[in-house]
Amino acid sequence: MLEVDGITKSFGGLKAVDGVSLSVKQGSLVSLIGPNGAGKTTFFALITGFHRPDGGTVQFDGKNIMGAKPSDIAQAGMVRTFQIVQPFAGQTVRENIAVGAHLRHASRRDALDRAAEVAEKVGLGDRLDMDAASLTVAGRKRLEVARALATDPKLVLFDEVLAGLNPSEIRDVIPVIRAVRDSGVTILLIEHVMQAVMQLSEYTWVLNQGRLIAEGPPRAVAADKAVIEAYLGPGMAARLSAQAKREPAHA
Amino acid sequence: MINRNQLLTLLIVFAIIGTAPFLITRESTLNTVILILYVALLGQAWNILGGYGGQFSFGHAAFFGTGAYSVAVLQLQYGINPWIGLFIGGLLAMGVALFIGFASFRYGLRGSYFALVTLAFAEVLRILSNSVSFTGGGVGILIPLSRDPANMQFANNVGYFWLIWALCLACFLTVWWLGRSRFGAWLQAVRDNEDAARALGVDVFATKMKAAALSGFFSGLAGVFYAQFYLYLDPAIAYGSAVSIESLLVPIIGGMGTLFGPLIGAAVTHLLAETTRHFVGDVPGIALAIYGLLLILVVMFLPRGLISIFGRIGGLFGSRRAADA
């Protein structure tokens, strides 16, 4: 469904994304993780046309979408959300979601009806007529998800939709994401919340300083030496395993 | 849906305004109504791009003046009937809007940069119209008197009233449509957050261009009306900043991004300016001073415009909040 090959982007001297290749199969729920500043959001921006890549190729649904406009990519069925939520402030929740719905529905009434449906799905059904700006953080995250889903995407890219939520809110949203996948939408998510990555995704890629350093099922990846060092600093993997060996002696 | 109510309200308001020529016998009073409608048209035209699209133009005179000069020059130089000139004027104004829009939106100019570019274009056109001959240069252009509806000149104000009433209604219906159409939803999405709109499949550039085209078209129609009403134009009238300022003040004072804001803004600003003129005489620039004062008061106390006074009724009068409730 999505084939990215050697995609690269520099900002000045900084290689934010450096030769990243990955492929996402239709119907899967997979994730991209990595420490702060690893280049995850930039990667999303590159494949959705928000940034122009310096090199590499992106194929979506069998078509080359390198250099395509974000709106054309959304039209083709790949839609991103924003890590820093971007509500249409001053518009209601229903109006916000309807903007997404309009991608597939020309009529205002259809778009508004579809918006109400999607809102129900993500748990915003009771806040349809509220100003989007007055939603809580958790509400705004749900709104990001809802607007993207309202475009009827084939592949949706969630950028840290769980960040900033408390554990009980996370527990509420996880089933929503799973239901989206079960309804046939392919999902690639960026997440810091490890619990979510472990629970949700079937496969994960780890990005560090613009490069992929590991990939595989989340559990295997979490035990990977390079990954632990990327998150916790050099030498940590060795210390952790040494500690693990000492543990039985303490017992 | 309240939208149907909004259309009904719009039609009722215009029907009530339409009684003016039957009820008002004094020429000067009818004249006031005509000028309010004319200013409402200017303001509503600006409101399409500025209020609904969030692209603040400081140079709507570029479109207004193009419409005005088009109808005048086409008559004088080519003998083209002003009724045809009305459409050509609107279309040429639209062309200017598309040109300015392309030059700005292509390069992502927003906010004050866009405002400055529009202002600069209007100034360039003012200087050009001053120096070429077919506009009559600095002397101006006089449309010969021939009071005949076939020439879009009317023996009394009643004819002009129906002309501006119809143009205004067309513009207000267009804006009503914005409030209930996909294009309008996309336009407001672009205004409120360009990146989010883009991510959801909105072609931001195309959306702004279409809004500029509509806005320029109606502004051009206001220019045509002005030319036929006063039968005189010069570069300062057509492309001067007074029209640009009036275009943006009216919706800002009345309520940007609302259907009825420009009408309320037009009525209040015009009546206030006329009342002042009545008391202090025709001091040059007094109208702009009044507008400025009103603007400061509105920005301080009613940032969403006079329409927000209406509160719940305001909803019916077309605030965005109620548009889809």
Ligand SMILES: Nc1ncnc2c1ncn2[C@@H]1O[C@H](COP(=O)(O)OP(=O)(O)OP(=O)(O)O)[C@@H](O)[C@H]1O
């Ligand atoms: N528009 C930009 N201009 C310059 N540098 C940028 C830009 N966008 C991102 N960067 C830099 O690129 C690097 C990668 O940033 P990015 O936002 O992609 O990281 P991330 O993995 O999403 O991090 P986080 O987990 O904090 O969201 C960072 O060093 C960032 O400062």
Ligand SMILES: [Mg+2]
């Ligand atoms: Mg990020």
